[in-house]
Amino acid sequence: MTFEGLPLLLGWELTLACNLRCQHCGSSAGSGRPNELTLDEALAICTQFPELAVQEVVFTGGEPLLRPYWPQLATRLRELQIKVGMVTNGLLLSPRIVAEIQACGIREVGVSLDGLETTHDEIRALPGAFLRSLDGLRRLLDAGIHATAITTVNALNVHELPALYARLHAAGVPQWQVQPLFGFGRGREQTRLHLSSDQYLDMGRFCQEHGPLAADSGMTLVP
Secondary structure: OOOOOOOOEEEEEOOOEOOOOOOOOOOOOEOOOOOOOOHHHHHHHHOOOHHHOOOEEEEEOOOHHHOOOHHHHHHHHHHOOOEEEEEEOOOOOOHHHHHHHHHOOOOEEEEEOOOOHHHHHHHHOOOOHHHHHHHHHHHHHHOOOEEEEEEEEOOOOHHHHHHHHHHHHHOOOOEEEEEEOOOOHHHHOOHHHOOOHHHHHHHHHHHHHHHHHHHHOOOEEEO
């Protein structure tokens, strides 16, 4: 088998199970697949990564924290000298889980925040989700784990970006990833969330204007 390149950075969807049913979810996550990998199967895959030159693995989902063996995988990958990160919706970031993330060597965690409180909770279909995720983000930072807020920009939240920037800056978030909504999974049917051409330009102007402001204040804005 030949490859055009090497999978230096690998996103690993540990499970399709999720504790949310977000309107824009590109994976249509909810229930886990019936044939998801066992721990032994997943560990066997880990051993293949060094010869493929994998440098970093990012756990995704679904919600990766719902896969019980994520700590064992993270520990094994660190033993193989592979960096480990995670993207989570943040709801399960209790003090115990954050301590476990720290103990198994995960140093990069992305937490999804899709607008201000009312908008985020509507998109995520769970009242109180924004504050719970923001609390989880703060716990990561307090534990010394590099945390990134990740915002999927859509028609409901594009005008909230300046206010969300202020909220994240006040919380001491060091990095903010801003990405447009793509019409995959459940997001395909939610046309009210799709960005218009003008809204794409609005997002671009925001990143152009706020990138230097963020840098001056110690935050990295990653469009």
